[in-house]
Amino acid sequence: MSSSSSVPLAPVGVRGMKVLDRDKFLRNVKVPVLKVKEENLSKIIRICKPYFLKLEGFKTSTTIDDEEFKKCIFLNPEKVNDWTDISESDRTALCELNIKEDNFGNKEIQLTYDNWRFETIFKAVLPENEEGVSGFSQIGHIIHLNLKEHLLEYRPLIGQVLVDKIKTCKTVVNKCNAIDNTYRNFSMELIGGKEDYFVTVKENNCTFQFDFSKVYWNPRLGKEHERILSYLKPGDVLFDIFCGVGPFAIPAAKRKTKVFANDLNPDSFKWLNHSAKNNKINSVYFKTFNKDGKDFILDEFKDYIIDLCNGKEELSGKIHITMNLPAMAVEFLKHFNGLIKDEKLSEKFNQEIIVYVYCFALGKDHVEIAKKMVIENIGCDVSSCITDVFNVRNVAPNKEMMRVTFKLTKEVLFSDSLSEPPSKKLCV
Structure with missing residues (x-):
């Protein structure tokens, strides 16, 4: 190349524009x-x-x-x-x-x-030397942003530009607060396009429909859903404790894994069943519940294990438990510890149970932090039962979404939780 100076190709005179002209x-x-x-x-x-x-x-x-x-x-x-x-x-x-x-x-x-592409427009308009619109998620026709404080005054322009420039976008929303820990949704503000939150998305050969303003869906988790689904086989059983609208549950049932799917959010429960019907899921493989995660463990999961021990349920494969509520899923692990207090049932139980629990790890050593969170919350040392600690995605600086996979043994499940302090009990 020669030393001649290049000509910058960008809009000029638009820095600081807040209403699109x-x-x-x-x-x-x-x-x-x-x-x-x-x-x-x-x-x-x-x-x-x-x-x-x-x-x-x-x-x-x-x-x-x-x-x-x-x-x-x-x-x-x-x-x-x-x-x-x-x-x-x-x-x-x-x-x-x-x-x-x-x-x-x-x-x-x-x-x-x-x-001009939207990236070029944003670079020309938004404040220099500040982080711009660094990324966004698209769910169906909706673009979902999480704008930094210094960009909030540019919301109308950002929304309109994205509607103009992205052909598949009809609606642009900005997240207004953190995800609510109860129903896993968040309040959002319409900043561009039409107020239409009913979306259709496809993932893992299934079609999902839902009102995005009422439920949780993260397209960045598609690969993780696919990874977990690859572990499930026909004849296995899945207990999806915080199933949302069913990104684990519906494809799993379609592959003839027997699924018990639960979510506390009534809107998630509604759209879970809606998508199950649309995907023609056989009810033999699919049961849904609208309960708190604790109640689901203490009722449905416990009853299934007891029925399994008593020969009322048949199982040719493994039991899988997904707990995708990273803000607080580990807090529910304690309900597995000493869930069943019957030595005779313990003697009959020989099935493998694999738990996939998600958490947010804040700090430098995310793997060790995630392990510690699991051990402390389940109330016994399950370190030897942990088979994988996987970094699912970066959430923020020094904050990672982690998945800890471990085997839930009958020594934990059938332990006498009152017999000794949790810190003394081991996974054997």
């Missing part, structure tokens, strides 16, 4: 071009591709009114300012096609709001 993004700019004949055009375009001027709604080549040359190829002024900015090997290849420095020139074009 599309006309202000009009800009005339001179850009480098190559004038070429139609002969060998496909070969020329292939060589020039790395230097193309790529903008929304903008053609990288156009027909021109010229006796000798029929086409004009637009190049990116941030990459190319003169002929020598094209690499030597590419210039040699172009020369072999009779494209030389004489073909190189400049042409003035007019760019409008329609040509």
